[in-house]
Amino acid sequence: MDLITRKKTRTARVGQVKIGSDAPVVIQSMTNSKTSDTAATLEQINSLYQAGCELVRLAVPDKDAARSFSKIAAKSPLPLVADIHFDAELALQALEGGAQKVRINPGNIGGRDKMLAVAGKARELGAAIRIGVNAGSLERKLLKKHGGATAAALTESALGYLEPLEKEGFTNLVVSLKASDVYTTIKAYRLFSEAKDYPLHLGVTGAGPYETGLIKGALGIGALLADGIGDTIRVSLTAPPVEEVRVARRILQVLGLRQFTPELISCPTCGRCEIDLVYLAGEVDKILQDYSLPVKVAVMGCAVNGPGEAREADLGVTAGKKQGLLFSHGKVIRTVEFDRLFEALKEELDKLEFRFNRAGGKEEG
Secondary structure (H helix, E strand, O other): OOOOOOOOOOEEEEOOEEEEOOOOOEEEEEOOOOOOOHHHHHHHHHHHHHHOOOEEEEEOOOHHHHHHHHHHHHHOOOOEEEEEOOOHHHHHHHHHOOOOEEEEOOOOOOOHHHHHHHHHHHHHHOOEEEEEEEHHHOOHHHHHHHOOOOHHHHHHHHHHHHHHHHHOOOOOEEEEEEOOOHHHHHHHHHHHHHHOOOOEEEOOOOOOEHHHHHHHHHHHHHHHHHOOOOOEEOOOOEOOHHHHHHHHHHHHHHOOOOOOOOEEEEOOOOOOOOOOHHHHHHHHHHHHOOOOOOOEEEEOOOOOOHHHHOOOOOEEEEEOOOEEEEEEOOEEEEEEEHHHHHHHHHHHHHHHHHHHHHOOOOOOO
């Protein structure tokens, strides 16, 4: 398998989390609870943490949210990012309350001096800033110059806002250039990546409901990651935030950038299937979430050809009407009654896990 060569960038530090340089691509999401509701927000943060989120962003739209931020930060298992629009004073309060990064939209923060004030407080407290340029809030002069929210307009906006921060020597920065149009987003990140070496937060904004958002996010984020561009990602979905984390993990794993669970491969359904393959694949997928083995697991719908069609699989299952088969690298290793198939799969996975751990984290031959 060819490996993606990631572009070398500077390193931004968000608490104990490194973004950029040689650090793994960081997964983040955003709570959708009211930040002023401390208990609900902490509950959601803990759910995101359990799902594999590594950085979480909280909306800070008012003083009530800013006051709650410090209480949440004191108990959060994850570094917190304060999402700020319109009011730089809220950014300062969030930083004082424990925010280890603030996301500001320079287009609506209130001007250069207020942005620099936030940077000064971030420097004092060792926090990072994300310059989050958004197609929906570009400066009017750039919209007129470029004829709309184009990739070039997004890039010029980001570069313009970076200049005063660089003059002040503030470089603990992450940059994003988001649009709801996938190609505009891709092109903007590519343009910026050619111009600067700051770590990039990838995402397609306003992506839509789950299925549409998943496709837009996978295409936009995936295309850039395949180019070696991108250091942290959020898959924006109109869905529970935990789903964003699950999709992000899968995008990174499919591209070979990170490995979380065994890789699941399954065949499309066809007329040879004697079982409900969709059900079988779904149940196996659930089982695999409890394992972190770097192996391939196949689910095949045909007991006649299945093992041979998935010879590359370290472990696989297929079934007929009454019996299930478990196979490894094309050879059947067990035949069981169908109602014991999932139990048998877990037993074989446990054996692989034992061998893997005994070998010190490497697959035994």
